[in-house]
Amino acid sequence: LRSLLNKQDAVGIREVAEELHPATVAEFSEGLDDHEIWHLLDSLSVEQRAEIFPYYPLARQIQLVEDANNSQLGPLLEGMAPDNRDDLLRELDPSFVEAILPLVAKAERHDIRMLLSCPEDSAGSLMTTEYASLPAGISAGEAIARLRTQAPNSESIYYIYILESDRTLVGFISLRDLILANPTSLVADLMQRDIISVKVDESTEQVVQKLARFDFIAIPVVDNQNRLVGIVTHDDVLDTVREEATEDAQMSAAVAPLSEGYLETALITMTWKRGVWLTILFFTAAVTAMVLARTPITHVWLIAFIPLVIASGGNSGNQSATLVITALSMGDCTLADWPRILRRELILGLLLGTLLAIPGFLLALLYAPSPAQALVIPLTILSVVMLGSLVGSILPLLFRSLGLDPALMSNPFVSAIVDVVGIILYMSIAFMMLS
Amino acid sequence: LRSLLNKQDAVGIREVAEELHPATVAEFSEGLDDHEIWHLLDSLSVEQRAEIFPYYPLARQIQLVEDANNSQLGPLLEGMAPDNRDDLLRELDPSFVEAILPLVAKAERHDIRMLLSCPEDSAGSLMTTEYASLPAGISAGEAIARLRTQAPNSESIYYIYILESDRTLVGFISLRDLILANPTSLVADLMQRDIISVKVDESTEQVVQKLARFDFIAIPVVDNQNRLVGIVTHDDVLDTVREEATEDAQMSAAVAPLSEGYLETALITMTWKRGVWLTILFFTAAVTAMVLARTPITHVWLIAFIPLVIASGGNSGNQSATLVITALSMGDCTLADWPRILRRELILGLLLGTLLAIPGFLLALLYAPSPAQALVIPLTILSVVMLGSLVGSILPLLFRSLGLDPALMSNPFVSAIVDVVGIILYMSIAFMMLS
Structure with a gap:
């Protein structure tokens, strides 16, 4: 391809491009610099250009558009399918978009304005007006x-x-x-x-x-x-x-969704997208630390069980939150099912809490001074697992009812809440049973 | 529809079914009992039956097939598209499948055997032979x-x-x-x-x-x-x-993937699918408890920071694992990129660890007897965040290289490993700096 470009063989380039799928042409030419890509595109018909262009990564499209002159940009924007053009325009600087709007034919401008005014996650934002x-x-x-x-x-x-x-x-x-x-x-x-x-x-x-x-x-x-x-x-x-599956997964792991691929995202962007959530979660964990620091732990054997108690609540909460989030997005249940969901999660919390309380009691017997004192551990585990199940199912439903994405912050939120309340529960149960 | 059925009006039923999308007919008739559904299907042409049937939930299809007689089953299996039939046959009892194989025409039998022999996650298992x-x-x-x-x-x-x-x-x-x-x-x-x-x-x-x-x-x-x-x-x-996005989300939250919808899954199945992983994670948390129980904590102020240290490592590990898992499944990176991924995660762990170490140090100053002793906390946070980043990125890559699904157990595994190693790191750093 590069050799044809160097030879200025426009006919040869056009023939090669005709043979190949537009995605393949885009893939082959990604390695060229902006000048060479425009040279390649200029050798092609308007239809070919408009078909190939949307297959470049979005970041590259932006760069190419910002480097183009008006005589290159006009035909390209007119040829592109409305949905592809919309994706591109959304990402461009608004003042730049205003500047290039006159380039697009009057009829097309109407389409653009209509699409741009649709909310990001509506049917209108996904649709094309070519039918x-x-x-x-x-x-x-x-x-x-x-x-x-x-x-x-x-x-x-x-x-x-x-x-x-x-x-x-x-x-x-x-x-x-x-x-x-x-x-x-x-x-x-x-x-x-x-x-x-x-x-x-x-x-x-x-x-x-x-x-x-x-x-x-x-x-x-x-x-x-x-x-x-x-x-x-x-x-x-x-x-x-x-894209939504990836965003949901990233949000549930407390990462602000990436707009580009993992390897394409700059380290500074990545630091920000992870750091902002790590910091928020750090401050909720700091609350746990402050609660613990204010609680005089008179029975030293209780210390060893702190991570185990927290993990049990967090794991159960994570399970419930993820199950409810995926069920909502697959259409397996709706907001109206909330009484049934909560009843199920209550029963599951009880069953799973009991399941974990048994090995918890056996483990506690090894370290507690007496079997009666060891009972603190199974009781706490039962309570935090039920707490996790309930908080984990209520939060996504609450987010959905507020019109927010249930995946938005549920999992990190669930862990943070269950951690703090779990520690308070643990210390309260220990205080009541041991004093 | 029910009234037409009661009136035995086969022509009326056929006309109604012709007007509607097969999925709509299946949806409307889901409330009927098995006998009534077969009565409905028998009123329709073989083509209509075969089109409507795959739109019932798989569990219902199995129930219907097991209740059917051979004269109902033969035309249905012959009419169904090979991929839909394959989905159904996979879920049926193997001995039942053997028994009904003679029902399907000889030419079709070849298709079935070929599809059944394709591994579950191969192109062959997804394909249809109708083209x-x-x-x-x-x-x-x-x-x-x-x-x-x-x-x-x-x-x-x-x-x-x-x-x-x-x-x-x-x-x-x-x-x-x-x-x-x-x-x-x-x-x-x-x-x-x-x-x-x-x-x-x-x-x-x-x-x-x-x-x-x-x-x-x-x-x-x-x-x-x-x-x-x-x-x-x-x-x-x-x-x-x-389906895979849902399965990945469920696996990353330590739930064995559900084969039916959230509300359709029996409580006992749900208890098993969550309980088995909660129990496994419980035993890894028990290791943390045993490590802690064997460590004499001479400096009481360190106790309050246990949940915070663990959470920092776990959150960072969760982020890395999810980013690598989603990047692999979106095709943004491959196994061959491992040196680049590890280098990035090392740098990110360093940056993010430093970011959290600063508020960690300030918080520790409130509780530690001296600023020099307070340094234990930021150093530990830096170490566990880097540990989380590395373990979180290495595990999915390792799973992929072993031919396993990277989402299989990475997140729960990551948390479990980071918890245990994090506690050991914390106690070791405290021992070195404070004694």
């Missing part, structure tokens, strides 16, 4: 002829949406059914009227759940008057699910 | 005519694979390109020759990464001679990603 649509009153043969002239892009041709003149969505037909149908049949008779759609302000989680449940390649997005405004395609849903 | 294929030497118009007679199912018609007579994969063409092409053009000239495929024994993780990277609706699966054996479709990849 294939037809009226109901034509034949299957006519429909195929019209699709040939519309020539929609590859991700949106497989479902064709049937609209009334005011864009009200009345049905859809798959390209498969259109091909297999008798060319003289009317679209109105062939189309599916049982439409599964999402509202533009529904959450991405609901989009994912519906698309996954119905195995669709794309799902239509409608406004409150049931007018079609866009579609969300399978590939964007897959990307969203993968 | 559309054509030879290269025909025209686009002829290709569409042949597709009409093949009438492949909806998930597999959108990419057509071009095969030589020995099934060697030489190219593919999307239905879109076939429709848009001049009907007289040769398939050989239209098809893409730059094929992205997966080998039958590649991991599902690699399938997910390739399909997500190239935004495909389906990806072909080939054997070692590059002969097409099946395809993996976007919907199965989406299901896999969601």
